[in-house]
Amino acid sequence: MAAPLLDACGASAVCSTEHNLPAAAVLHRRLAQANYEPKTWDYDSICSMHLHGQNKVQPSKESSLFQLASLKQIVRQLLLLEEEEDGLPNKLRIIDQLQSLGVAYHFEEEIKSILTSMHVHDAHLQLEHDLSSTALLFKLLRAHGIPASTDMLSAFFTNDNGGLDAADNINLMRDDNDDTIDGLVALYEASYLAFPGEAMLNTARAFAIDRLQQQMMPSSMVGGSYFQEDLPLHWRAPRLQAIRSLKHHRSDCSGDEIASCIMQLAAEDFDRVQAVHQSELVELTRWWKETKLGEKLPLSARDRLVECFFCATCIAPEPRHAGCRDVLAKVGSLIVHLDDIYDVYGTIDELATFTDAIAGNWDDDDDATALLPEYMQAMLSVIRSTSMAAADRVLREHGHDVLPVYKKAWHELCEAFMVEAKWQHEKVIPGLDEYLENGWVTSTGPLLLLHALTMLPSSNQQEQQRVDSWLRDDGKVVYPRLVELCSRIFRLCNDCATHEAESERGEGPSSIACFMSESSGGGVSKEEACGAVADAIAVIWKEVNRELLTGSVDAGIMCVNLARVIQCIYHDGDGITSPTDSRKKLIKDLLFTPIRTLL
Incomplete structure (x- = not known):
């Protein structure tokens, strides 16, 4: 900017008198x-x-508004597509990405309708052994005020004390498995949507932190630790998270038409x-x-x-x-x-x-x-x-x-x-x-x-x-x-x-x-x-x-x-x-x- 917005010496004028006080x-x-x-x-x-x-203080030009409307329509169609074999996890990830990038407010009715349908039809039953999608569904339902029981995650909890099993069938402990890390991160984030008295989610968070600290090499972590540097997603202001997500995902869209379209929007x-x-x-x-x-x-x-x-x-x-x-x-x-x-x-x-x-x-x-x-x-x-x-x-x-x-x-x-x-x-x-x-x-x-x-x-x-x-x-x-x-x-x-x-x-x-x-x-x-x-x-x-x-x-x-x-x-x-x-x-x-x- 031509004139500096940051004003190191810009103190407000201060009255030098005490206004005739005693x-x-x-x-x-x-x-x-x-x-x-x-x-x-x-x-x-x-x-x-x-x-x-x-x-840009002036309103957007007509061409920009038209482009924005076109992008919104494309994303809306992606949300409303009939579910295919892998449609449910993909749809959950699209909703999550829209929220993270700060544009979910354009699709409030569609998202609420989709999540309500998932709740009514017990969509989590279709996500057997998919920890990442199940935890994401749990988080999205609760974040939108839709009832979601911790029973959704019970398949990943096996002992009488509510402990989380290492569960070979979901490969939680397999080395260098990106899906494993995604699942653990999703579980960690979902745990912050807990209600009072839901001790199982406390256990889930501790389990996720322990496993991630074992699997993630120090060189792969920003600022030393995923958990120490950042607040959980649920505690972050959406508008600020949008900046972080835009920076983080800018290089993840090459060859992915859907992700590219959402990023552009x-x-x-x-x-x-x-x-x-x-x-x-x-x-x-x-x-x-x-x-x-x-x-x-x-x-x-x-x-x-x-x-x-x-x-x-x-x-x-x-x-x-x-x-x-x-x-x-x-x-x-x-x-x-x-x-x-x-x-x-x-x-x-x-x-x-x-x-x-x-x-x-x-x-x-x-x-x-x-x-x-x-x-x-x-x-x-x-x-x-x-x-x-x-x-x-x-x-x-x-x-x-x-x-x-x-x-x-x-x-x-x-x-x-x-x-x-x-x-x-x-x-x-x-x-x-x-x-x-x-x-x-x-x-x-x-x-x-x-x-x-x-x-x-x-x-x-x-x-x-x-x-x-x-x-x-x-x-x-x-x-x-x-x-x-x-x-x-x-x-x-x-x-x-x-x-x-x-x-x-x-x-x-x-x-x-x-x-x-x-x-x-x-x-x-x-x-x-x-x-x-x-x-x-x-x-x-x-x-x-x-x-x-x-x-x-x-x-x-x-x-x-x-x-x-x-x-x-x-x-x-x-x-x-x-x-x-x-x-x-x-x-x-x-x-x-x-x-x-x-x-």
Whole structure:
């Protein structure tokens, strides 16, 4: 790009005054301890992308649209072909490839129909001795909310304890057998779709890991180990996986007409969707600059608009979910600033006043608002205008008045932030259960998903009732169980990545600190606590898998995608507070670089 998107010196403007705050209040601030990195991305360059013709911000040309439609039709015909002798395994692999490459959303109805038919007709019975296809079928059924029993895999389990037999008839131990490795990898990936209590799948995973480590030579492994470098597929954000798959499969299509066609479709679609996302980012960046929050806040708050939009595109990547992406990125960016106010800058008295004000009438001349310092008035004003605009859009497009729910959700988040601020102020480390009950709310997942899910169209009366029941009679927000579970993953992943830095800054307790304090009289190490938290995340994922069998498909996928992108953001450090070079490159690849230049 002609103008650099990466802006090493692009810190947001910081007000040099304390907005006439009393000297005593200033003394209680910890502004110097934050040491947050400046923003990474140059907003002027982003806003002018379309003027310079950088990448593809303009809609696709008619020829490209025609080519995309033709490729989609060819792939659709491949999916619907009558099954031949080897048709079932091939069809499963096509579906899996479409998902991995990020284009399965074009064929949602066809894929759901095919998998439902496979379930009804017990297709796994046709896959005897084919571990790879059986495990893949199991994984695909569960991922699409279709019942799939672990009995499908029972042919590969023979002893009374649920152990996996070496099974000569499926050649699991034959050396240099690509089919063997494919089967073990498929079994490993399928094991992550387990429900609570399905110990057999834990055994299957351990078996697969053991056998793969025996068979795969170190030179054949990327980064040292298939298991150590990567999250399982089920825990990866689909949009990010599409980049990896496109790079990985680019050399696997020679001579394979079907694979070549799917790859071509995936590459065309990736760049088309990227162009849509770029156009949205331009408008979003203009909105952010117009808020002037960087100039109005007297603290060096984290300015992470592009990172928040990156997360939004991973949570709701399909073009039809533009409204969800818009509100996710806006609310996310505001939350990052609000979090810094509660964690680092605001005094206890100011935070209490702000918490009361956000529950008020949402009028700029509200009495509670007038009591706030100027920087808090600016923060509250943008929060109000953003959520009110989102509520107007929901009312206009879907007929639901969600503003009362938005207001209450913001207030509940601030109340939960206030609890943590008091723990920090009083140097209290709560019990782990008490911390997590408050912490899944302060993860901010509930507020983000509330705004996103209410943007989804209500296609039937049941969905309308769901939207209308967000508030209980006592005024509390009612979050679906899946929202809570994915928010708990959010909180635990965040704590693992941020515990050390936040402890050094003197911020409030984390699940790591609570676990260390509560276990064995405080004799547990940080590494042991992190291991226990990682185990807890795996347990919650099992509950997520079971919960996916109920409710709206779009809503369920959006919740799960939040957990997935969070695991990416916090997989190797805090990708929001201190983005690493690898995270910056990932964002650049996803949002700014045409995929064909990466292949």
